[in-house]
Amino acid sequence: MLAPGITVLIIFFGLPVIDLLQTSLSQWSGIGQRRFTGVDNYLQLLTDNSFLNSLLNSILLGIGTAAGIGIIATILAALISGKIYGGAFYRIVWFLPAIAPPSAVAVFWSLSVQPRSGAVNAFLGAIGLGDTHAWLSDSSTAMYVIIAVAIWQGAGFAFLVILGAMEEVPVSTYEAASLDGASPVRSFFLITLPLVRPVLSMIILLEAIWAFNGFTLVWGMTQGGPGDVTTILPVQVYKEAFRFGDFGMAAAISVIGGVILLAVGFAGQWLGSRKAADD
Numbered sequence: 001m002l003a004p005g006i007t008v009l010i011i012f013f014g015l016p017v018i019d020l021l022q023t024s025l026s027q028w029s030g031i032g033q034r035r036f037t038g039v040d041n042y043l044q045l046l047t048d049n050s051f052l053n054s055l056l057n058s059i060l061l062g063i064g065t066a067a068g069i070g071i072i073a074t075i076l077a078a079l080i081s082g083k084i085y086g087g088a089f090y091r092i093v094w095f096l097p098a099i100a101p102p103s104a105v106a107v108f109w110s111l112s113v114q115p116r117s118g119a120v121n122a123f124l125g126a127i128g129l130g131d132t133h134a135w136l137s138d139s140s141t142a143m144y145v146i147i148a149v150a151i152w153q154g155a156g157f158a159f160l161v162i163l164g165a166m167e168e169v170p171v172s173t174y175e176a177a178s179l180d181g182a183s184p185v186r187s188f189f190l191i192t193l194p195l196v197r198p199v200l201s202m203i204i205l206l207e208a209i210w211a212f213n214g215f216t217l218v219w220g221m222t223q224g225g226p227g228d229v230t231t232i233l234p235v236q237v238y239k240e241a242f243r244f245g246d247f248g249m250a251a252a253i254s255v256i257g258g259v260i261l262l263a264v265g266f267a268g269q270w271l272g273s274r275k276a277a278d279d
Helices: 003-024 040-046 049-081 087-099 102-112 119-126 142-166 171-179 184-212 215-221 233-243 247-278
Strands: none
Touching (some): 049 142, 049 233, 049 247, 102 142, 102 215
């Protein structure tokens, strides 16, 4: 009964992983035979500033995006759960960015933050804050613009998931808290958040992983620039393979990124299960 599923996993997951590991231990330009070099690629990465920079950028993008989405999505879900006026309309509007293609989102926001002609700068100019800000060309702001766009796109999906968890909380629990004199704010922090914590933790973990691998958004907005300020690991992999023709190094970076994400995933699962057991 398990044989078909296991066979599919081996063919479409196991074999590519094995081939990736073999490539990471080799020097290969994408043409001809691979030349085995052992762990040279990994040793070189330990002293490669561009790799370390892209790793830090990936971590910043993952943490910043996940934190922003967690906070905003929780607030939006709390508003809808609290029966805000027009809730049915907001459910649709707030979810729309989540269904937009990442490439289209990247192009849209890249044009929106252009100096003078962009909608963002036009708005800032209208309120007296200037319309010449080169957000994506400035090394001090480029990454934060990408994080903001990633939050804008990802908050809608997280909002619906968290809202579903909030609506599963029994109404009787809130009624009992109200009889005891608890305010809505106090009920939110002492009842709602603890009960939706498993869902909230999982969605934050998933958003961090997705942002860590956010190649399309970064490449569509900056291609890793200016310089290497917004280069994350997937962008670095692309550059190594298709610009520099070093598929061995690209594979090594992919392996390291995959190991990091696996470690983060297992750690998140372990912490979640431990908290659930303690509760």
